[in-house]
Amino acid sequence: MREAARRLGIARLHDEQARxxxxxxxxxxxxxxxxxxxxxxxxxxxxxxVLARPVVLxxxxxxxxxxxxxxxxxxxxxxxRLDGTVRGRNREATLARIAEGGSLLVMTTPETLxxxxxxxxxxxxxxxxxxxxxxxxxxxxxxxxxxxxxxLGEHLRELGRPxxxxxxxxxxxxxxxxxxxALAMRQPSVVAASPHRSNLAFEAILCRGDERLxxxxxxxxxxxxxxxxxxxxxxxxxxxYAVLARFDIPAHRYHGRMTATERxxxxxLYMRRxxxxxxxxxxxxxxxxxxxxxRYVIHHRSPASLEQYVQEAGRAGRDGRRAxxxxxxxxxxxxxxxxxxxxxxxxxxxxxxxxxxxxxWVREGRAPSVEALALSAELGERTTMALLAVLEQAEFVRFxxxxxxxxxxxxxxxxxxxxxxxxxETLRTQDNRRLEAVSEYARSESCRAVxxxxxxxxxAGSPCGLCDVCRxxxxxxxxxFEPLAAPPxxxxxxxxxxxxxxxxxxxxxxxx
Numbered sequence: 001m002r003e004a005a006r007r008l009g010i011a012r013l014h015d016e017q018a019r020x021x022x023x024x025x026x027x028x029x030x031x032x033x034x035x036x037x038x039x040x041x042x043x044x045x046x047x048x049x050v051l052a053r054p055v056v057l058x059x060x061x062x063x064x065x066x067x068x069x070x071x072x073x074x075x076x077x078x079x080x081r082l083d084g085t086v087r088g089r090n091r092e093a094t095l096a097r098i099a100e101g102g103s104l105l106v107m108t109t110p111e112t113l114x115x116x117x118x119x120x121x122x123x124x125x126x127x128x129x130x131x132x133x134x135x136x137x138x139x140x141x142x143x144x145x146x147x148x149x150x151x152l153g154e155h156l157r158e159l160g161r162p163x164x165x166x167x168x169x170x171x172x173x174x175x176x177x178x179x180x181x182a183l184a185m186r187q188p189s190v191v192a193a194s195p196h197r198s199n200l201a202f203e204a205i206l207c208r209g210d211e212r213l214x215x216x217x218x219x220x221x222x223x224x225x226x227x228x229x230x231x232x233x234x235x236x237x238x239x240x241y242a243v244l245a246r247f248d249i250p251a252h253r254y255h256g257r258m259t260a261t262e263r264x265x266x267x268x269l270y271m272r273r274x275x276x277x278x279x280x281x282x283x284x285x286x287x288x289x290x291x292x293x294x295r296y297v298i299h300h301r302s303p304a305s306l307e308q309y310v311q312e313a314g315r316a317g318r319d320g321r322r323a324x325x326x327x328x329x330x331x332x333x334x335x336x337x338x339x340x341x342x343x344x345x346x347x348x349x350x351x352x353x354x355x356x357x358x359x360x361w362v363r364e365g366r367a368p369s370v371e372a373l374a375l376s377a378e379l380g381e382r383t384t385m386a387l388l389a390v391l392e393q394a395e396f397v398r399f400x401x402x403x404x405x406x407x408x409x410x411x412x413x414x415x416x417x418x419x420x421x422x423x424x425e426t427l428r429t430q431d432n433r434r435l436e437a438v439s440e441y442a443r444s445e446s447c448r449a450v451x452x453x454x455x456x457x458x459x460a461g462s463p464c465g466l467c468d469v470c471r472x473x474x475x476x477x478x479x480x481f482e483p484l485a486a487p488p489x490x491x492x493x494x495x496x497x498x499x500x501x502x503x504x505x506x507x508x509x510x511x512x
Contacts, residue, residue, distance in 0.1 A: 001025070004049040007075060010042060020191050021046050024129060024165055029188035031135075031176060032167045035195050036314030037292075040167045041068060044131035048105035049077060051128040054098065056106045056162075058113055058152065059133040063267070065107045067290060072105065079105035083112050091117075101125035110148035113155050127162035135166035136175055136307065138182040150389035153184040164188070169314060170195050170307045173457050174430070194458050195310045199317045202448035203468035204327045204441065211481035212328045213243060216300055218480060219326060220249055225276040227296040230303070230312055232336055234282060240300055241280045246486050254281035286312060292319040298326045302333040304341065305434035306441060306455055322466070329442035334435050341431050348421035353377045354387045355417025358397070362410040367403040394420060445469060 001021055005013055013021070016034055020043040023030045034040050045068075048055035059065055062083060069081040080094045098106055098121040112118050132138075137149050156164065164185050171179065171192075180188060207215050220227065229244075231237045234255040241253040252266040270279045271291055279285060283303070297316040303309045309327070317323025357377035361368045368376070374384040388404060391397045396416060398405050408416060437455060444451050449464035463470050 001046060001050065004046040005042065007049065007077060008042060008045060009075070010039070013042065014039065016191050016193055017042055019189075020165070023189050023191075024163065025050060027163050029164045029185040030166070031171075031179060031185065031188045031190045032165065033171045033176070033190070033192035034167075034169065035193060035197055036169045036311060037197070037318035038169075038193065040133075040169075043167065044129065044165055045072070045077070045105060047129055048079070049103055051103060053101055053126045053128040054104040054106050054122070055129040055131065056108060056113070056122060056127055057131045057133060058108060058110055060109060060137060060149075061134070062109070064133070065109070069107055077105070078103055079107060082106060082108045082118055084109070095121045098122060099124045110152060114148060114151065119155070119159065122159050127159055129165060130156050130159070130162045131165040131167065132183060133167050135179045135183070136168040136171050138179050148385075150182060150386070151392065153182050154392060157184065170310045170456060172307070172455070175307070192458075194453055194461070195314070195456050196449040196452050196464065197314065197317065198464065198466075199320055199322050200313065200325050201322060201466040201468075202313070202325045202327075202452075202464075203473070204329055204444075204448070205476060206329055206442065207481060208330055208332075210483075212300065212330060213240070214481050214484055215328055215476070216240065216298060217243065217247055217249075217484055219296070219298060220244060220278060221247065223324060224295045225250075225278060226270070226291070226294055227278050227298065228286065228294060228312075228315060229278060229280045229298045229300055230286075231280065231282055232301045232303070232333075232340070236300065237280050237282055244278060244280065247484075248487055249278060250276070251278040251280055254279060254285040256282065256284050283308065283312065286315050290318075291315075293321075294318070294323065295321075296324040296326065298324075298328065300328055301336065302327060302329045302438050302442065304337040304431070304438070306437050306452065307434070309438065309441075310452060310456075327442060329439070331439065334439065337435055338431075341428075350379060350383060351387055351390070351417050351421050352414070353379060354384065354391075355414045358404070358406055359410040359413040361404075362406050362408075362413065367400070367405045369402055370404065373404055390420060391417075396420075 001018070017039055020030055020032055024043070024047045032040060032043055044055055044057055062085065065081050065083060069079060072079045080097050082091070082094050082098070086094055095117055098104070101124075106122070108118065132152060138152070156162065164183050166179050166183055166185065166188070168179070176190070179185070205215055216229065220229070229240060231240055234257045237253050237255045241251055244251040252270045254263055254266050258266075266279075267285070269275065270277055294316045297313050299309065299312070303312065313325035316325055354373070354377045357373060360376065361373070370381060370384055370388070374381045377384065379387075388397060392399070394416075396406065396408055396413070398407065406413065441448070441451055441455075447463035447470050448467035450460050454460055
């Protein structure tokens with residue numbers, strides 16, 4: 001274990017990392033809840049060099065997979081990457097290498113894990129461990145983010161049920177229970193650390209309307225860069241980016257409506273070592289980003305949950321130096337997130353429509369494809385897949401050769417679907433509780449770190465001494481929110497006018 005750590009450039013493992021690796025090598029299921037920058041990747045990279053059969057890493061982050069793959073190859077550590085971007089001969093060669101087995105790290109996505117060619121190669125090799133990164137997505141985002149996450153437990157059973165390592169930066173008790181259930185983990189050991197790092201200075205600023213943008217510009221102009229400004233919508237990203245450009249602040253932007261080429265270019269520019277710039281982005285940016293010198297993370301609008309906030313704020317100060325985590329909060333932020341969640345969450349009535357359509361297919365004695373089922377239920381394929389994942393967990397349906405087979409009589413399908421609808425109502429209740437917790441955090445008059453530890457079920461501990469409450473700064477003066485004068489636009493240099501009738505100067509090298 002120590003030799004494998006040295007190959008990764010790690011002189012000494014944290015106690016939590018060493019405990020995780022020992023449990024994994026003993027064949028135990030492990031749930032890991034360690035803050036951003038704690039080195040969770042070593043918890044599966046080290047076993048991949050020690051165990052005799054392949055370790056598979058399942059992650060939603062292509063940027064993370066590419067980055068880790070390149071770094072591991074540079075250290076001559078056996079690993080392959082298999083996702084939707086690996087095609088043709090490269091895919092064939094990768095599948096052949098996986099089928100050979102041995103000590104190997106296989107890096108893939110939830111969707112690729114379900115692909116037939118990938119599953120065949122993995123079954124042939126035999127797996128010693130399955131590591132699921134960003135495991136909280138199973139609980140918080142599975143239904144509207146990546147439905148494939150909800151089927152990971154079933155896919156792992158089909159692959160021989162290897163030991164499971166679930167990793168995340170934040171997880172309340174309820175989220176931990178969801179992860180254990182969804183991945184069918186067997187009496188897992190839980191290795192967790194406080195979500196708060198001692199070098200992070202948290203601050204919450206209550207502001208309204210235009211005050212928010214004025215406060216943001218003042219912070220961005222004063223604080224050391226590089227930094228990240230998180231926004232809730234793509235429109236908000238574009239607006240903030242334009243304002244920073246107006247104030248001559250070097251900035252990049254990143255959101256889902258940009259092309260992949262544009263996003264990659266902006267990310268690469270921001271990630272270059274030594275660049276002192278600002279990234280304005282939605283939550284799509286940052287997962288798996290390894291940039292240790294980020295000096296601040298500002299949330300221009302409160303996020304939908306403290307889980308999301310701590311994950312994103314934790315991207316600051318990974319080099320151990322002091323960094324700022326600033327939240328600009330308006331009570332109206334909740335309305336924005338309620339509207340976004342209402343559009344993204346699966347609704348109970350959609351489950352009723354799917355149950356009714358499935359019942360008709362059963363009465364006809366046929367097993368539909370997902371596409372055909374979505375058409376008959378008048379639902380989108382993505383929504384249909386999310387609903388089927390829930391029905392599959394309840395063992396009402398199963399997938400066989402890309403067909404949906406139903407395990408219940410037609411008469412029982414609709415009432416059974418109605419019973420499951422309560423699960424979606426529970427999700428909506430959890431959404432409301434998370435939104436309320438964000439407001440409580442912003443209004444709290446106790447140490448921010450103590451508040452966060454309590455929310456995540458950790459011991460309260462002593463005050464951090466760094467946050468705005470501990471420093472005795474409860475709010476900002478009125479002048480902090482006054483309008484700012486933008487710098488004048490650069491003056492265009494005017495060419496000197498030639499006297500009338502004067503000839504233009506000849507270009508060098510031209511004969512008269």
